[in-house]
Amino acid sequence: DAKTTQPNSMESNEEEPVHLPCNHSTISGTDYIHWYRQLPSQGPEYVIHGLTSNVNNRMASLAIAEDRKSSTLILHRATLRDAAVYYCILSTNAGKSTFGDGTTLTVKP
Amino acid sequence: EAGVAQSPRYKIIEKRQSVAFWCNPISGHATLYWYQQILGQGPKLLIQFQNNGVVDDSQLPKDRFSAERLKGVDSTLKIQPAKLEDSAVYLCASSLVTTGGTYEQYFGPGTRLTVT
Numbered sequence: 001d002a003k004t005t006q007p008n009s010m011e012s013n014e015e016e017p018v019h020l021p022c023n024h025s026t027i028s029g030t031d032y033i034h035w036y037r038q039l040p041s042q043g044p045e046y047v048i049h050g051l052t053s054n055v056n057n058r059m060a061s062l063a064i065a066e067d068r069k070s071s072t073l074i075l076h077r078a079t080l081r082d083a084a085v086y087y088c089i090l091s092t093n094a095g096k097s098t099f100g101d102g103t104t105l106t107v108k109p
Numbered sequence: 110e111a112g113v114a115q116s117p118r119y120k121i122i123e124k125r126q127s128v129a130f131w132c133n134p135i136s137g138h139a140t141l142y143w144y145q146q147i148l149g150q151g152p153k154l155l156i157q158f159q160n161n162g163v164v165d166d167s168q169l170p171k172d173r174f175s176a177e178r179l180k181g182v183d184s185t186l187k188i189q190p191a192k193l194e195d196s197a198v199y200l201c202a203s204s205l206v207t208t209g210g211t212y213e214q215y216f217g218p219g220t221r222l223t224v225t
Contacts, residue, residue, distance in 0.1 A: 032211055034213075042219075043113075043200050043202070043217055044152065046214065046215070049213070085151075091212065095164060095212070097214075099151035099153070101149075101151045102151050
């Protein structure tokens with residue numbers, strides 16, 4: 001299965017932008033990049049996904065490198081409620097996806 | 110729209126006992142997943158169903174774990190007998206479709222299992 005690499009932890013100040021990086025150098029041409037986040041004591045929740053172009057939704061933006069070997073999840077103004085573990089995963093055409101250990105985001109007031 | 114339902118939310122058992130978890134996916138979702146999440150780690154896929162057929166169970170410890178999805182809707186995951194290392198949160202998720210890589214997984218709240 002294609003793997004992703006993320007930093008173990010990151011910190012941000014409240015109301016500042018946060019850029020969460022993800023490396024996926026073995027991505028194949030049909031793999032989609034998905035981001036999920038997991039708040040304490042909850043199941044993961046979907047954040048955003050993309051294939052080649054940058055994507056925006058109400059929660060975040062996803063910037064995908066031109067060679068697709070890396071991507072960045074952008075939270076435009078971090079709030080305390082954004083403190084969570086963020087997972088970057090690759091979803092294959094065959095319906096497979098593998099979670100890594102994610103990045104724990106701490107938001108300081 | 111109702112989310113993914115799981116029960117029980119918490120379970121404490123002694124090692125060598127049996128336990129079963131239940132999951133009701135979002136209505137109309139063909140694909141159902143069971144994950145095991147050990148404290149401090151990401152979710153690990155145990156088994157994936159497409160309707161009532163198994164798509165992937167390569168990481169399911171089949172000597173002690175079993176799962177079924179009757180009529181392509183609800184699912185149960187059973188552990189028999191439990192070991193200390195089975196202490197984890199068991200997450201159920203569902204998705205509408207799995208082809209094309211664009212599917213979004215919806216997760217339930219999980220069942221926290223403690224084996225003593």
